[in-house]
Amino acid sequence: MTEKRLPFSKETLEKIAEKYPTPFHIYDEKAIRENAVEFLKAFSWAEGFREYFAVKALPNPSVLKLLASLGFGADCSSMAELILCEKAGIGGEMIMFTSNDTPAEEYKKAFELGAVINLDDITHIDFLEKTLGRLPELLCFRYNPGPLKGGNSIIGKPEEAKYGLTTEQMKEAYKIAAEKGVKRFAMHTMVASNELNPDYFAETALILFRLAAEIEDSLGIKMEFVNLGGGIGIPYRPDQTRIEWSVLSEKIKKIYDTVFSARSHKPKIFYELGRAITGPYGYLVTRAIHRKSIYKNYIGVDACMANLMRPGMYGAYHHITVAGKEKAPLSEMYDVSGSLCENNDKFAVDRKLPEIEIGDLLVIHDTGAHGHAMGFNYNGKLRSAELLLKEDGSVEMIRRAETLDDLFATLNF
Numbered sequence: 001m002t003e004k005r006l007p008f009s010k011e012t013l014e015k016i017a018e019k020y021p022t023p024f025h026i027y028d029e030k031a032i033r034e035n036a037v038e039f040l041k042a043f044s045w046a047e048g049f050r051e052y053f054a055v056k057a058l059p060n061p062s063v064l065k066l067l068a069s070l071g072f073g074a075d076c077s078s079m080a081e082l083i084l085c086e087k088a089g090i091g092g093e094m095i096m097f098t099s100n101d102t103p104a105e106e107y108k109k110a111f112e113l114g115a116v117i118n119l120d121d122i123t124h125i126d127f128l129e130k131t132l133g134r135l136p137e138l139l140c141f142r143y144n145p146g147p148l149k150g151g152n153s154i155i156g157k158p159e160e161a162k163y164g165l166t167t168e169q170m171k172e173a174y175k176i177a178a179e180k181g182v183k184r185f186a187m188h189t190m191v192a193s194n195e196l197n198p199d200y201f202a203e204t205a206l207i208l209f210r211l212a213a214e215i216e217d218s219l220g221i222k223m224e225f226v227n228l229g230g231g232i233g234i235p236y237r238p239d240q241t242r243i244e245w246s247v248l249s250e251k252i253k254k255i256y257d258t259v260f261s262a263r264s265h266k267p268k269i270f271y272e273l274g275r276a277i278t279g280p281y282g283y284l285v286t287r288a289i290h291r292k293s294i295y296k297n298y299i300g301v302d303a304c305m306a307n308l309m310r311p312g313m314y315g316a317y318h319h320i321t322v323a324g325k326e327k328a329p330l331s332e333m334y335d336v337s338g339s340l341c342e343n344n345d346k347f348a349v350d351r352k353l354p355e356i357e358i359g360d361l362l363v364i365h366d367t368g369a370h371g372h373a374m375g376f377n378y379n380g381k382l383r384s385a386e387l388l389l390k391e392d393g394s395v396e397m398i399r400r401a402e403t404l405d406d407l408f409a410t411l412n413f
């Protein structure tokens with residue numbers, strides 16, 4: 001169970017909305033910091049442990065800098081994400097470049113920044129060598145365990161997923177890389193998305209740790225780190241429960257000790273989580289502008305799917321609180337809809353909510369990852385501002401809302 005609370009009162013929210021018109025995403029800085037610190041603390045037993053925040057989840061320099069100040073790196077998979085890190089002052093091996101189907105320019109940029117390059121395919125060894133004229137000193141390979149690993153509902157079965165190298169290719173890839181003069185080696189996998197079962201991650205770690213040990217033994221190379229990827233879920237629904245960092249850490253430690261305690265070389269452990277770091281600490285705030293009763297009852301709000309795609313795209317549940325009506329009985333049943341000419345532009349379907357009046361502020365929970373970032377401009381809808389609720393209670397605008405001029409900037413009239 002997860003209690004869905006708001007870090008602000010209705011009065012505070014109304015004051016914020018006076019200055020920054022709805023809709024907007026607002027992130028709770030204190031909660032992000034506390035979660036990040038607790039995560040690192042849980043893994044303090046693992047020497048050299050590092051988390052590379054998945055930039056795509058919340059690509060805002062203010063958040064990247066906050067996390068970097070706590071020791072986080074950044075996980076990138078595109079040119080824009082690499083340049084965002086560069087501009088945020090994150091560079092060198094604090095950047096993990098975990099891309100796929102990668103254009104040559106992006107490898108060049110990653111190399112120029114000194115990022116750790118994580119290859120998605122065995123043919124990319126040659127591709128990278130041709131692109132750079134050499135290979136980097138350090139190379140990481142992304143492993144796809146295929147049938148060794150059961151499926152997860154979002155990413156699906158590993159053998160159906162486009163990512164990574166097969167077990168046989170992994171063994172071959174390190175051999176080729178070593179022959180070509182690569183000096184430092186590392187290993188990565190990511191086979192889940194929004195997964196809430198900690199055993200799933202423990203099982204993945206076991207597969208990866210064993211493969212690392214096996215490759216070390218057969219090729220005589222040392223695996224510098226093992227990157228366990230992202231994909232840890234968050235409790236979007238009140239009846240779900242988060243994975244406690246201490247529980248995850250304990251499970252991983254047990255497996256790490258089983259595989260590596262008797263071995264002289266022990267790789268570092270890395271993660272590249274996005275959702276579980278910032279997801280629960282973001283809120284999309286929107287105002288009810290219409291009520292409509294036809295075959296069902298609708299509340300029309302001033303945000304739409306262009307501000308938060310997950311409900312429309314995956315039918316994902318996002319909890320909704322009506323500000324100031326936290327304790328009111330859930331006496332009504334509504335669809336909460338946006339204005340796109342798309343019937344699936346709904347934040348909630350058949351949702352029990354308190355009676356909503358026009359002008360009420362609705363707070364959509366858990367938009368701190370893969371929220372604003374997945375926004376788009378269909379129907380000419382503009383992406384909203386992003387606000388940071390600071391630890392001292394003040395509010396900073398960390399991205400302004402788009403304007404029609406932004407939207408039209410690529411057109412010739």
Ligand SMILES: *Cc1c(COP(=O)(O)O)cnc(C)c1O
Pocket residue numbers: 054056057075077098190193194229230231232272273274275276369
């Ligand atoms: C999306 C992604 C992540 C982060 O995923 P979360 O579900 O946000 O933790 C990490 N690594 C890679 C390669 C990704 O594609």
